[in-house]
Amino acid sequence: MTEFKPHDYQKKAINFGLDHKKCGLLLPMGAGKTVTTLTIISLLKLIDTEKVLIIGPVRVIKSTWPEEIEKWSHTRDLTYSIIAGTPKQREKTLQKKADIYLIGKENVTWLVDNKYFDFDMVVIDELSTFKNPKSQRFRALRKVMPLADRFIGLTGTPAPKGIPDLWSQIYLIDQGERLGRTLTQFRERYLIPGRRNGMIVYEWKPQQDAEERIYKKIGDVCMSLDQADCAKLPPVQYLKKSIELPQKAMTEYHAFKREKVLELDNNKSLLAANAGVLCGQLLQMTSGEIYKRDQLGNKLEEVATIHAAKLEALDDLIESANQNPVMVFYYFKHELKRIKEHLKKQKLEVRSLENEDDVRDWNDGKIDVLLLHPASAGHGLNLQRGGHIAIWYTLPNWNLELYQQANARIYRQGQKQNVTIYQIIARGTVDEDMLNALEHKNITQKALIEALRR
Template identity: 25%
Template structure:
């Protein structure tokens, strides 16, 4: 008697465009080739019954959205979404297209499943288990409001207690449908990764402009404090527009004065006579290609310039440069052109097809490309850039998950070389406050993480005043706040705990007041620029030596 073969129900694998080609190479004869936006295979759509020849469909998010109407007509046994955090917004078209599938089971895969506010986290849970947390309105009333109120800097003891209780209640529910695997699993298969937070001094010109600007903002916040009797969230509301704009300007100034040159040239509020702090012939290089770029006007750019020169001349390594601002990528380009480095650039203006091509080109060991420039918002998720083993995160994001996603581009499956991550932070500035905020949020239950546009939501007026302070005498404001007992008289006398790694809090990393304790030879040489004030560093795991 002939055995009866039952074909499993249709499975749809939704993934970033760049990953389609890799998944097609898997040894599964039932996988259909990559489907592009020019149309779906009619024979595939016509399949039905138990003997489906190609029961697995691999498709990108973008292509799925284009052909959702056709795919909604059939029944699906499983939808598997890679980089599932792309479904954090239940209102967007991709989410709506996927949620309307006639589907029995839904699975999301994500390296950073909890990266945004609670309502976005609700969207992910609701996608895989509709109704588990009620409606969005019910979730907001039952969980989001009390948890956020308890996390606010001015929360009462009672509000903190209620918030913690609601958080634990939420975790108890969602843990029923979450399987968590940490990066510890990767250490068996990947080379050692060394993460380094490099505190860079502002240049004299940057320091003068920064000091003048924060002095004005400090006065504005002080005036607001006098009139905000209620304090807390309501007391901060009147500052929302101006303070967020000021935060952006300070972050750009930390990167390079060229990014705020137009504000200085027009004597915009806060930048009155700011150009007097620069050489008389100074002009912003973004104003004209004929204007030479000056890395010496930025502490972080001086360090970057030195790092790239050392890597280029003393290693065969490639480098990924990441920034939150496309204007900073413009300056990266000017630096590369000035130094003769061959590079590629990816930002939000590039088509999906072209992205895949330049990634393949860069990862080719035979290619001459030395640098891959990346806008964190455009390519922070899903890209595999294992052709490089050094990555520079030039500026921080309020959301630690965004930075972690971006920094994971090189330390992933297929990487064979030891990896080095450089996170450049301007000493004593708002960037250190952002770093501290990241550390604080990671130390809490990771279900509440700020988005950049909602930064102030969790800051009291006192916290906001701290944002607009410049600590000129410190080598690291972040380390100062630890009240570190492992360091005495500017020397680390006790190493990090043996069970710690780069996933731990910065207080458990190596603390370097000088280059003596650094492990990375390149960074040790770059210390001689005089622009580095302090370094935190740690590794992913200890190198495992196997005996043959």
């Protein structure tokens, strides 16, 4: 049990959440959003709030929130029930009397459709997972949000791909009062069509002054902070580990790229849609293995091995860690199998992140190398106690949110040591273009396509 001593920025966030019945706390990753929100809930329980629903990624709902509730002296008396499992099991957990009900975002539609929504406060952990206005979970939740007296949306990356992502998130706060009650209204006010084919618009871009106008509109219900305003974290350095692919591999890489780009050019209207697929294939080639395809172009589970250059670089980095635990981010399924088999031959304790036991063992120092896919290493997962070195074996295919969220697993509040994050980058390949785009937050379709042109 630990006493909570909030930092100044956390005090501001707590007061903001108490003063605003419905709001967004857009706090940087690793800023302690969970304990801040639990503090707000514990204070509201004394005033006007009885039944709280917290929605989030399944792993975070099952581990991070319960751990945080039980960790702090001022929240440990809060009772909670985790809504998970089969429909009957979920119904049973809903019947249990508790202060807080925790549910994975995948079950929100079930909750609403079965008329189980009777909460006077809703918290969404990682509000950006509701950025798609066409998703079933957004459509379900928008129906019942007027029934809740209070709402808090938490995220460190509200618009990883730009302001077109904001409408549905802000709608859950104010039911369209600030940015428009429909997506069409929002687009008319703040966006212009980008890529299109006749009447079909594939991409929306912000109007010239849209960002400034939007921030003024939502400033009264959203609180944001810069990382510099938060608790001081230890230094972090991002180091590029450049490698040369074997000549044969580079020849195959350029031939494959040239052939596929020419193939895409034959149908320019499909270029943008297929560019991401091609980048993924090129990333596999720099990784060292690529999925084989049948005569119709369908992906097979079997892979073709091209080179071992990244495996060798990984060995070098793990050796230079001097027996410190290392976290390795992979992107393709075949990489997980290959890396795990390779490192286990070196008598290392290698584990992929599968469940809460792996999280606990990593934080307890029982794992030498922890393999994570960035999609499973996001939002609220606390891994900072287990190590301070991370390696990107393959970057996450132009996904800035995955990149930032994964890095924040070890570079976050509670980290005591200097953090080093390596990226293994093959020279003269899409690896370099992607790293540059991620570092400069230039994750646009244009940047992707330009990378293929070079």
